[in-house]
Amino acid sequence: MIAATGLRAAPPPSPAAAVAVIDLKGVTKVYAGTDGGSVYALGPVDLRIEPGSFVSVVGPSGCGKSTLLRLVAGLEMPDQGTMQRYGAPLDGPSHEVGIVFQEHVLFPWISVLENVLLPADVLSLPKAASSERAMRLLEMTGLKDFANLRPQMLSGGMKQRAAFCRAMLSDPRLLLLDEPFGALDALTREELSLELSRLWQDLGRTALLITHDIEEAILLGDRILIMSDRPGTIRAEIAVDLPRPRNAETVKLPRFQEIKYQVRDIIFNRAQA
């Protein structure tokens, strides 16, 4: 069993509970095309993420869902609309936001532990406390014995676990997951999604997951936002009323299948939710 004692986020003060973690209004993103024209990648999109919730975004590839995540991460700025993070303008990356990218993006020249400690190094956090926290995160994810190995010695699933530890190191209030299991095989995917679901519940964070995998979106999310083709807009929202903690049995529930077909219908048949 996993012990998350001491890693749980402090409960937010009650007035802050009313403030959305992320609040996007009418956000659009346009890229310059190769032929000199413009490519409408996204929007307009409204997105509100409440504290403590897990929001999954599903959509066909190329619908701009990664662009949405990059905007929420502060890695890119919108062309129109407003973005707020905890009630303040969102105008750049923040250490209160942890990101797990599609590729693990671990540096091969340092050990797994040093990779997990990268945010502490970059943000000049106190060394001893960070190392202790890093080791606890590695223990939670079953990587303790691999802390001093180089990441290239790890399997795909273990690398992504290490990337998760790195994202959690600075104790972020919001976790952004950009198809974090996309590069993994099907079995590892399911195992890791369940593990992430459990970790997320234990740690009590807010999370935004971008994925093209419907089952993954349902298994992890409190609500699912379904995006249209490019330019991506949010065409439907479905609340996932499945009990937590979720596990391998959750997938077999009739309600799970119901939601799955509902999402599929919206994506493939363009049906209205």
Place this chain on the structure above:
Amino acid sequence: MAASSSSKFVKRAATPLIYLALLALWELLAHLLKVPTWILPAPSTIFEAAVKWAPELAHNTWVTLRETVVGFLLAIVLSLPLSILISLNPLARQLLYPILLGLQSVPKVAVAPLVILWFGLSEWPKIIVVVLVCFFPILVNMVAGLEAVPKTMLDLMRSLGASPHKVFRRLRVPVALPHFFTGCKVAVTFAVIGAVISEFVAAQDGLGYLILISTAQSQTPLAFAAIALLTVLSIALFHGIEFLERHVVDWTP
């Protein structure tokens, strides 16, 4: 197990054995065909000359080695800051890079007589030729290396709010290191050639000078001994860098 260790032995022994066989063939042919020593001496004759002239060979090897290494290190000292400037500053890149790439096309060996004309008969003109020859491969590879950072890694550093200084130290430098060593390996082989060429042009010592005077005096075995030493020098420097690379860049397969 036994099979794999014996095949490993064959692999290891193959190269030296081929060299030995070629030397034996050379020795045999030199004697059988009665080739005059001043045209093509047998390996044994070269070895005898090497032993006889050992102190001179040692002194001149030292001179060439010193020119090569000092020039090579100076080239690193000069090209590293320039490569950083070019890769980080778009204006510097626009102004400097075309000039440097243009200069790279000038055959450095052809400039050697001029360098000696300008800097006289000391050790320096030779070192300067070595610097000229080594400078570009290191610079070009280093610039490429500093720019080879994957976008995903840059995104990660940006998302952590890393300062440009941290991005440079924690990301650009490690990514550039393998490229740097590639440049060094190319450069060090050129460095030996640069030193010898400048010794050909004007010098009182060094292995290049020794080859020049020994051939002029029909001391062909001594010239061969000097060439053999140059080859060994070149190989040793190359492997020295490779050894360093293996210990510094220990993350690439």
